[in-house]
Amino acid sequence: MPTLRQLSFFGRKLKRRRCAVAALIGAPQKKGVIIKMGITTPRKPNSAKRKYAKVRVIASKKIIFAHVPGIGKHGLQEYSIVLVEGGSPPDVPGVNYTLIRGVYDFDKLEEYSRKKRRSKFGTPRPLIKSVS
Numbered sequence: 001m002p003t004l005r006q007l008s009f010f011g012r013k014l015k016r017r018r019c020a021v022a023a024l025i026g027a028p029q030k031k032g033v034i035i036k037m038g039i040t041t042p043r044k045p046n047s048a049k050r051k052y053a054k055v056r057v058i059a060s061k062k063i064i065f066a067h068v069p070g071i072g073k074h075g076l077q078e079y080s081i082v083l084v085e086g087g088s089p090p091d092v093p094g095v096n097y098t099l100i101r102g103v104y105d106f107d108k109l110e111e112y113s114r115k116k117r118r119s120k121f122g123t124p125r126p127l128i129k130s131v132s
Helices: 005-011
Strands: 027-042 050-057 063-067 081-086 097-099
Touching: 027 063, 050 081, 050 097, 063 081
Parallel strands: 063 097
Antiparallel strands: 027 050, 027 081, 050 063, 081 097
């Protein structure tokens, strides 16, 4: 506990908050180049194979791990150019970024027809067959 004399001389210092998306340098998205593709498993209660990419962000030269969203094939490989944003799957530790589908070398179309969250993936509305 500081004394009144110490507070009058030095004051109180605020704690610096760590930026969760430091590699984006305050921007919402940044362009990156894939260094390596990989598959990992999520934390304890969940069980799956989550795809991730090791990406070098071009602007900040930092190397990050990004989640590859969507179902099925993605067409990504080494030296593919992608767009990176903040946010991650909550059950995969160390993966703090997400790739955006349908921009640069990342395919828009998925293996299965998507019915929910279509706007996030740019999927058109499915055709409804009329019964007559």
